[in-house]
Amino acid sequence: MCDYLGIDLGRSEVITFSDGNIFVRILETVRGKNIYLVQPIALRPNEEFVEILFWIDAFKRASARDVTVIIPYFGYAKGDKKDEPRVSIRARVCADAIEMVGADRTITMDLHSPQVQGFFRKPIDHLYALPSLCAYIKQIGLVDEDLVVVSPDAGFAKVAREYGLKLDVPVAIGDKIRRRHDENAEILDIIGDVNGKNALIVDDFSISGGTLVNLANGLVKRGAKRIIACLSHILLNDAGVKKIEDSPIELVVSTDSVENPYISNSKKIKIISVAPLFAEVVKRIESEESVSILFEDLPANLVKEVSTI
Incomplete structure (x- = not known):
């Protein structure tokens, strides 16, 4: 993001003590400045979330003009409702805490539950990886008359249709059921014609790889x-990763919204950078331009930036 914007990364440090306490410190003056704090809530969700709160508080106490929190992956977006007795609506708790401690704006990408945007009272920009992913799929020549987009379940079918429209190919839908609160989903059926087709499975995220592999089988x-x-x-x-390596899946394309050390040695996983997309949003916010065009189509300069890292 800093390379794209032509600026230096702000100097800071984080110390984690032996008892697990987190200490954050800003190493330069931020008085009167617009701060953009980048931190996903991902592989270490509790630590990363608490660190976000401490950073916002530190910047506010250091007299920053405003603080925009960029959360490329908002892990607690899965907790968007009270669907059984005596449970927390975790996404709402996180949104309330982020704004209560002083965040002035939030930028995120592909929330698992888009309605989580409504949990924020202050401005939120919800970006989509779809344009970047589709641009890469086109670049490597995977789009042809035999391609079909496949959604893992009915809940993701609307987004799958957007992929289909962008790539001008048909869509099929998996009939998935999750019997328990775990990461194991069972594919009961596939609705649509996939015989003799090349299948492009699309989803917002994968933790265990189970849904992807079961659907691929x-x-x-x-x-x-x-x-x-x-x-x-x-x-x-x-x-x-081992499930993916041992599966019929030929290639998995994702973004660098999460820094994931487990995928670095995989021959099947390719990562494209969405840093230019987030950087362009920052640029447009600073110049008070509209960011809505980035929700649907990438400008020509960003299409050129879509490459593996």
């Missing part, structure tokens, strides 16, 4: 040829 049984997957965020651990 179901597609193979129904006659699909090549299988590729696109994820907005990739949170796979060692076991999840």
